[in-house]
Amino acid sequence: MKRRGQSALPERLRYSNKANRTTGQAKAVPTYLHLARGNQAVLPPEFRREDGRFSDTLVEFFLNEFTKAGDIVFDPFAGYGTTLLVSESMGRTGYGIEQGGKKAKYVQGLLEHPGHLIHGDSRKLLEYDLPNFDLCLTSPPYTNKSDDENPFVDYRQKGFGYGSYLEEIGRIFSQVARKMNPSGHVVIEISNLKKKGEVTTLAWDVAGVVSQVLRFEGERVLCRDEYGYGYDHSYCLIFSKP
Numbered sequence: 001m002k003r004r005g006q007s008a009l010p011e012r013l014r015y016s017n018k019a020n021r022t023t024g025q026a027k028a029v030p031t032y033l034h035l036a037r038g039n040q041a042v043l044p045p046e047f048r049r050e051d052g053r054f055s056d057t058l059v060e061f062f063l064n065e066f067t068k069a070g071d072i073v074f075d076p077f078a079g080y081g082t083t084l085l086v087s088e089s090m091g092r093t094g095y096g097i098e099q100g101g102k103k104a105k106y107v108q109g110l111l112e113h114p115g116h117l118i119h120g121d122s123r124k125l126l127e128y129d130l131p132n133f134d135l136c137l138t139s140p141p142y143t144n145k146s147d148d149e150n151p152f153v154d155y156r157q158k159g160f161g162y163g164s165y166l167e168e169i170g171r172i173f174s175q176v177a178r179k180m181n182p183s184g185h186v187v188i189e190i191s192n193l194k195k196k197g198e199v200t201t202l203a204w205d206v207a208g209v210v211s212q213v214l215r216f217e218g219e220r221v222l223c224r225d226e227y228g229y230g231y232d233h234s235y236c237l238i239f240s241k242p
Protein backbone atom coordinates (compact mmCIF):
# COMPACT_ATOMS: atom_id res chain seq x y z
CA MET A 1 0.00 0.00 0.00
CA LYS A 2 1.28 3.43 -0.92
CA ARG A 3 1.73 5.75 2.07
CA ARG A 4 0.79 9.41 1.96
CA GLY A 5 3.62 11.54 0.58
CA GLN A 6 5.61 8.50 -0.59
CA SER A 7 5.74 9.57 -4.22
CA ALA A 8 7.37 12.84 -3.19
CA LEU A 9 10.21 11.15 -1.30
CA PRO A 10 12.98 11.54 -3.94
CA GLU A 11 12.05 15.21 -4.32
CA ARG A 12 12.10 15.71 -0.53
CA LEU A 13 15.51 14.01 -0.31
CA ARG A 14 16.80 16.18 -3.12
CA TYR A 15 15.53 19.28 -1.35
CA SER A 16 17.08 18.20 1.97
CA ASN A 17 20.52 18.68 0.38
CA LYS A 18 21.17 22.45 0.40
CA ALA A 19 23.54 22.12 -2.57
CA ASN A 20 20.63 20.89 -4.71
CA ARG A 21 18.30 23.63 -3.47
CA THR A 22 20.62 26.57 -4.12
CA THR A 23 21.75 25.49 -7.59
CA GLY A 24 18.10 25.22 -8.67
CA GLN A 25 19.05 22.18 -10.74
CA ALA A 26 16.41 19.69 -11.75
CA LYS A 27 18.93 16.86 -11.25
CA ALA A 28 20.41 16.05 -7.84
CA VAL A 29 24.08 16.99 -7.35
CA PRO A 30 25.93 13.67 -7.02
CA THR A 31 27.85 13.00 -3.79
CA TYR A 32 29.81 10.06 -5.21
CA LEU A 33 31.84 10.94 -8.27
CA HIS A 34 32.91 8.22 -10.69
CA LEU A 35 34.96 10.12 -13.23
CA ALA A 36 37.12 8.83 -16.07
CA ARG A 37 40.83 9.00 -15.26
CA GLY A 38 43.51 10.51 -17.43
CA ASN A 39 45.13 13.68 -18.67
CA GLN A 40 45.58 15.19 -22.06
CA ALA A 41 49.11 16.35 -21.19
CA VAL A 42 51.66 13.52 -21.43
CA LEU A 43 54.23 13.92 -18.65
CA PRO A 44 57.92 13.80 -19.62
CA PRO A 45 59.59 10.56 -18.36
CA GLU A 46 61.46 12.34 -15.52
CA PHE A 47 58.13 13.22 -13.83
CA ARG A 48 56.22 9.97 -14.37
CA ARG A 49 57.22 8.30 -11.10
CA GLU A 50 55.57 11.12 -9.18
CA ASP A 51 52.38 11.53 -11.17
CA GLY A 52 49.86 12.68 -8.56
CA ARG A 53 47.81 14.74 -10.97
CA PHE A 54 44.11 15.49 -10.87
CA SER A 55 42.27 13.84 -13.72
CA ASP A 56 41.21 16.38 -16.32
CA THR A 57 37.60 15.24 -15.74
CA LEU A 58 37.74 16.24 -12.06
CA VAL A 59 38.74 19.79 -12.99
CA GLU A 60 36.09 19.87 -15.72
CA PHE A 61 33.45 18.72 -13.22
CA PHE A 62 34.10 21.54 -10.73
CA LEU A 63 34.63 24.19 -13.41
CA ASN A 64 31.19 23.30 -14.78
CA GLU A 65 29.67 23.39 -11.32
CA PHE A 66 31.19 26.57 -9.91
CA THR A 67 32.40 28.76 -12.81
CA LYS A 68 31.43 30.22 -16.15
CA ALA A 69 33.52 31.33 -19.13
CA GLY A 70 35.90 34.17 -18.24
CA ASP A 71 36.03 33.34 -14.51
CA ILE A 72 39.29 33.17 -12.60
CA VAL A 73 40.47 29.83 -11.22
CA PHE A 74 43.38 29.47 -8.79
CA ASP A 75 45.49 26.54 -7.56
CA PRO A 76 48.00 27.32 -4.75
CA PHE A 77 49.53 23.81 -5.08
CA ALA A 78 49.60 23.68 -8.86
CA GLY A 79 51.80 20.58 -9.35
CA TYR A 80 51.81 19.67 -13.04
CA GLY A 81 49.26 22.37 -13.73
CA THR A 82 46.09 20.37 -14.39
CA THR A 83 43.83 23.05 -12.88
CA LEU A 84 45.41 25.78 -15.01
CA LEU A 85 45.59 23.76 -18.24
CA VAL A 86 41.98 22.58 -18.11
CA SER A 87 40.85 26.09 -17.11
CA GLU A 88 42.51 27.57 -20.20
CA SER A 89 41.00 24.90 -22.44
CA MET A 90 37.51 25.71 -21.04
CA GLY A 91 37.78 29.48 -21.49
CA ARG A 92 38.53 30.29 -17.84
CA THR A 93 41.66 32.10 -16.68
CA GLY A 94 43.93 29.93 -14.56
CA TYR A 95 46.50 31.08 -11.99
CA GLY A 96 48.67 29.01 -9.69
CA ILE A 97 51.69 28.69 -7.43
CA GLU A 98 54.13 25.76 -7.49
CA GLN A 99 57.27 25.49 -5.37
CA GLY A 100 59.03 22.82 -7.46
CA GLY A 101 61.26 24.62 -9.97
CA LYS A 102 61.28 21.89 -12.63
CA LYS A 103 57.53 21.37 -12.38
CA ALA A 104 56.86 25.11 -12.57
CA LYS A 105 59.03 25.47 -15.68
CA TYR A 106 57.33 22.49 -17.31
CA VAL A 107 53.85 23.95 -16.66
CA GLN A 108 54.86 27.43 -17.83
CA GLY A 109 55.96 25.83 -21.10
CA LEU A 110 52.44 24.44 -21.69
CA LEU A 111 50.35 27.46 -20.70
CA GLU A 112 48.93 30.08 -23.00
CA HIS A 113 49.80 32.57 -20.23
CA PRO A 114 53.07 31.25 -18.72
CA GLY A 115 53.24 34.16 -16.27
CA HIS A 116 50.06 32.94 -14.55
CA LEU A 117 52.01 30.08 -12.94
CA ILE A 118 54.22 31.50 -10.21
CA HIS A 119 57.26 29.51 -9.16
CA GLY A 120 56.90 30.34 -5.47
CA ASP A 121 55.57 29.47 -2.05
CA SER A 122 51.84 29.46 -1.28
CA ARG A 123 52.62 30.23 2.37
CA LYS A 124 53.40 33.74 1.08
CA LEU A 125 50.39 33.89 -1.21
CA LEU A 126 49.38 37.46 -0.41
CA GLU A 127 52.83 38.74 -1.42
CA TYR A 128 52.22 37.79 -5.06
CA ASP A 129 50.40 39.85 -7.64
CA LEU A 130 47.36 37.62 -8.08
CA PRO A 131 43.79 38.59 -9.01
CA ASN A 132 40.82 37.64 -6.84
CA PHE A 133 39.41 34.31 -7.96
CA ASP A 134 36.02 32.65 -8.41
CA LEU A 135 37.20 29.10 -7.75
CA CYS A 136 40.21 27.72 -5.92
CA LEU A 137 40.61 24.05 -6.87
CA THR A 138 43.57 22.36 -5.25
CA SER A 139 45.14 19.37 -3.55
CA PRO A 140 47.77 20.18 -0.90
CA PRO A 141 50.75 17.94 -0.17
CA TYR A 142 49.74 15.12 2.20
CA THR A 143 51.29 14.03 5.50
CA ASN A 144 50.73 11.32 8.12
CA LYS A 145 50.47 12.21 11.80
CA SER A 146 53.64 10.17 12.51
CA ASP A 147 55.67 12.00 9.81
CA ASP A 148 58.02 14.79 10.79
CA GLU A 149 59.16 16.29 7.48
CA ASN A 150 57.72 19.59 6.29
CA PRO A 151 55.71 18.95 3.09
CA PHE A 152 55.57 22.67 2.32
CA VAL A 153 59.33 22.66 1.62
CA ASP A 154 59.35 19.41 -0.34
CA TYR A 155 59.78 17.29 2.83
CA ARG A 156 63.34 18.63 3.28
CA GLN A 157 62.95 20.13 6.81
CA LYS A 158 62.73 17.70 9.75
CA GLY A 159 61.01 18.25 13.10
CA PHE A 160 57.76 19.45 11.57
CA GLY A 161 54.85 17.64 13.23
CA TYR A 162 51.23 17.13 12.26
CA GLY A 163 50.09 20.06 14.42
CA SER A 164 52.46 22.38 12.51
CA TYR A 165 51.10 21.02 9.22
CA LEU A 166 47.52 21.83 10.20
CA GLU A 167 48.51 25.31 11.45
CA GLU A 168 50.22 26.00 8.11
CA ILE A 169 47.13 24.78 6.20
CA GLY A 170 45.03 27.18 8.29
CA ARG A 171 47.37 30.10 7.50
CA ILE A 172 47.44 29.31 3.76
CA PHE A 173 43.66 29.02 3.44
CA SER A 174 43.06 32.18 5.44
CA GLN A 175 45.11 33.93 2.73
CA VAL A 176 43.11 32.06 0.07
CA ALA A 177 39.90 33.33 1.74
CA ARG A 178 41.09 36.93 1.39
CA LYS A 179 41.63 36.53 -2.38
CA MET A 180 38.20 35.01 -2.99
CA ASN A 181 35.34 36.81 -4.70
CA PRO A 182 32.21 36.95 -2.48
CA SER A 183 30.38 34.26 -4.48
CA GLY A 184 33.51 32.14 -4.93
CA HIS A 185 34.21 28.57 -3.87
CA VAL A 186 37.19 26.58 -2.66
CA VAL A 187 37.45 22.86 -3.41
CA ILE A 188 40.18 20.86 -1.62
CA GLU A 189 40.81 17.30 -2.78
CA ILE A 190 42.31 15.20 0.03
CA SER A 191 42.28 11.68 1.56
CA ASN A 192 42.47 10.11 4.97
CA LEU A 193 45.63 7.98 5.11
CA LYS A 194 46.79 4.75 6.72
CA LYS A 195 50.46 4.08 7.50
CA LYS A 196 51.60 0.95 9.39
CA GLY A 197 48.00 0.37 10.48
CA GLU A 198 47.55 3.88 11.90
CA VAL A 199 44.91 6.10 10.35
CA THR A 200 45.54 9.82 9.87
CA THR A 201 42.20 11.58 9.50
CA LEU A 202 43.84 14.10 7.20
CA ALA A 203 40.71 14.96 5.21
CA TRP A 204 38.62 15.54 8.32
CA ASP A 205 41.35 17.51 10.11
CA VAL A 206 41.89 19.76 7.07
CA ALA A 207 38.10 20.25 6.86
CA GLY A 208 38.12 21.29 10.54
CA VAL A 209 40.97 23.77 10.19
CA VAL A 210 39.74 25.38 6.96
CA SER A 211 36.20 25.62 8.43
CA GLN A 212 37.61 28.18 10.84
CA VAL A 213 38.15 30.63 7.97
CA LEU A 214 35.64 29.48 5.33
CA ARG A 215 32.13 28.03 5.41
CA PHE A 216 32.10 24.26 4.88
CA GLU A 217 29.43 23.30 2.34
CA GLY A 218 30.01 19.51 2.45
CA GLU A 219 31.98 16.98 0.49
CA ARG A 220 31.95 14.96 -2.73
CA VAL A 221 33.53 11.54 -2.59
CA LEU A 222 35.83 10.84 -5.50
CA CYS A 223 35.70 7.08 -6.13
CA ARG A 224 38.78 5.60 -7.76
CA ASP A 225 39.63 2.20 -9.11
CA GLU A 226 42.95 1.99 -7.22
CA TYR A 227 43.29 -0.52 -4.42
CA GLY A 228 43.79 0.33 -0.75
CA TYR A 229 42.77 2.82 1.92
CA GLY A 230 43.77 6.35 0.97
CA TYR A 231 43.88 5.42 -2.72
CA ASP A 232 40.41 4.04 -3.46
CA HIS A 233 38.57 7.24 -2.60
CA SER A 234 39.25 10.83 -1.62
CA TYR A 235 37.17 13.79 -0.49
CA CYS A 236 36.55 16.99 -2.40
CA LEU A 237 35.82 19.43 0.44
CA ILE A 238 33.72 22.38 -0.67
CA PHE A 239 33.85 25.79 1.00
CA SER A 240 32.30 29.18 0.35
CA LYS A 241 32.86 32.61 1.82
CA PRO A 242 31.27 32.97 5.28
Ligand SMILES: C[S@@+](CC[C@H](N)C(=O)[O-])C[C@H]1O[C@@H](n2cnc3c(N)ncnc32)[C@H](O)[C@@H]1O
Residues within 6 Å of the ligand: 052, 053, 054, 076, 077, 078, 079, 080, 081, 082, 083, 097, 098, 099, 100, 103, 120, 121, 122, 123, 138, 139, 140, 141, 142, 151, 152, 153, 154
Ligand atom coordinates in the same frame (compact mmCIF):
# COMPACT_ATOMS: atom_id res chain seq x y z
C1 LIG B 1 49.28 16.89 -4.62
S1 LIG B 1 50.36 17.84 -5.59
C2 LIG B 1 49.25 18.72 -6.66
C3 LIG B 1 49.00 18.03 -7.97
C4 LIG B 1 48.15 18.86 -8.90
N1 LIG B 1 46.76 18.90 -8.48
C5 LIG B 1 48.22 18.34 -10.35
O1 LIG B 1 47.18 18.03 -10.94
O2 LIG B 1 49.34 18.19 -10.86
C6 LIG B 1 50.87 19.10 -4.47
C7 LIG B 1 51.86 20.08 -5.06
O3 LIG B 1 52.06 21.13 -4.11
C8 LIG B 1 53.39 21.60 -4.24
N2 LIG B 1 53.74 22.36 -3.03
C9 LIG B 1 54.07 21.89 -1.80
N3 LIG B 1 54.32 22.90 -0.96
C10 LIG B 1 54.14 24.04 -1.66
C11 LIG B 1 54.23 25.42 -1.31
N4 LIG B 1 54.61 25.83 -0.09
N5 LIG B 1 53.93 26.34 -2.26
C12 LIG B 1 53.56 25.94 -3.51
N6 LIG B 1 53.47 24.66 -3.89
C13 LIG B 1 53.75 23.71 -2.98
C14 LIG B 1 54.19 20.31 -4.44
O4 LIG B 1 55.45 20.57 -5.04
C15 LIG B 1 53.24 19.50 -5.33
O5 LIG B 1 53.56 19.69 -6.69
